[in-house]
Amino acid sequence: MVFTTASGKKLVTVIPGDGIGPECVNAAVRIIEATGAPIEWEERHAGERVFKEGLASGVRPDTMESIAKTRVVLKGPLGTPVGYGEKSANVTLRKLYETYANIRPARELPGVPTPYSGRGIDLVVIRENIEDLYAGIEHMQTPGVAQCLKLISRKGCEKIVRFAFEFARAEGRSSVVAATKSNIMKMTEGMLKRVHEEVAKEYPDIEAWHLIIDNTAHQLVKKPEQFDVIVTTNMNGDIISDLSSALIGGLGFAPSANIGNDVAIFEAVHGSAPKYAGKNVINPTAVILSAVMMLRHLGEFEAAALIENAVLVTLEEGKKMPRDVVGDERMATTTEYTDEIIRNLGRKPANWKVRDYKPIKLPEVTKDPVMVRPQQRRLAGVDIFVESPLPTEELGRSIEDLARGTKLHLKMISNRGTKVYPAMGAITDSVDHWRCRFLANEGASIGDSDVLDLITKVGAKHRWMHIEKLEEIDGEPGWTKAQGED
């Protein structure tokens, strides 16, 4: 949905951002205006200056009103000044508008020498943008042990995986690789792997395979040209997309888009690089290529190709090159480089071709918060996490005694995921954070009151800070075992 102004132009919210942001965004706006594309801008603010005005979110209400209207944002990087608010305004913007798909293309560029030049790198990392450790749910469970929840939903996986396949189709790409750590995190990372396997069957024209994320990093450095589209969870995607940017010349050339079903935000991967702010020396290509992605999102395919071709011509000819490619001595200023791109509008590079693009069909995923409705669920036990300075054996015997007379029994205790009680020979350096796993006694049917009874008994003697119910869902255990647990 695009907002069209009275003069028939498409309205875009533009956020200049902090540090080098205004220079980069200004370059992109000037180039778009030079193409004559029917775009009108509504300038709004977020980031440092807004934090300093006293708004802890870093996003002004009139910025949110503008985005709610235009649904499309071109933004410069935003800084999070120390001492003003604790959440990044970038992450806030991505999350406020459920922009669940972060697209980060990495394509070899002419005139930008790298150790990979000539190998034809042309890949796209599609990173889930909302969930995972970035849900930001953190707690100090004991004064010395912190926890961050890794939340992955079936709905989130379906959205990002379907998006990745639709994106591959729109760009005429041939493969979608899922990169996960499912070998270790079978339920969270494993969910993305399973959904990828299922959804891939609906796209027989696209090759699909799975790679463990650490091997993906290794393969990206060793043979990056083998990749087309990589779909992955938030944290993995954060890391491998920066790695991918480095393969094609660094942050000055790495564009990105954050796409949701309602709002899309286009920005460079890089930050506000404050030391270069206002010096007219930075490379604006990443924001310019982000603006190209924005034009395609708005259906302005012709203007997008015009700009992408002009960037390629400029780099291929190398008459005016940014500082991060040719160094201080031979660099063109940001303005000179931008002027050169504008001069090259209408030309095509000699040896490079711009892809043919089609609109991306955004996947339709239910608005219903419940996506999985099992036939059966059964409460099988509970993990009670306790803080204790006691030695393992003493703690184990105490907890075992406390469970006697309840409908549950202690199955084992683990310390940071490794079973330590009953002892099985593990040599661990334990901390004061123990997971005590209780299962229902043979033949007993348990409910919440039995769990509460157990917590009360354990809590009378030990400090507990967290519990997790153990549920069987359609006969399958909804929990994983500790290392060493049978």
Ligand code: NAP
């Ligand atoms: P950064 O701003 O990306 O800068 C790191 C380095 O990357 C720069 O010193 C420079 O390297 C190079 N670089 C970045 N952009 C460039 C460009 N356009 N042209 C040429 N070189 C470029 O990362 P940071 O210093 O870690 O972060 C600074 C601030 O930005 C922080 O407040 C951070 O929170 C914020 N940030 C915002 C976003 C966002 O808005 N999406 C993303 C990341 C960071 P050399 O020093 O080698 O020249």
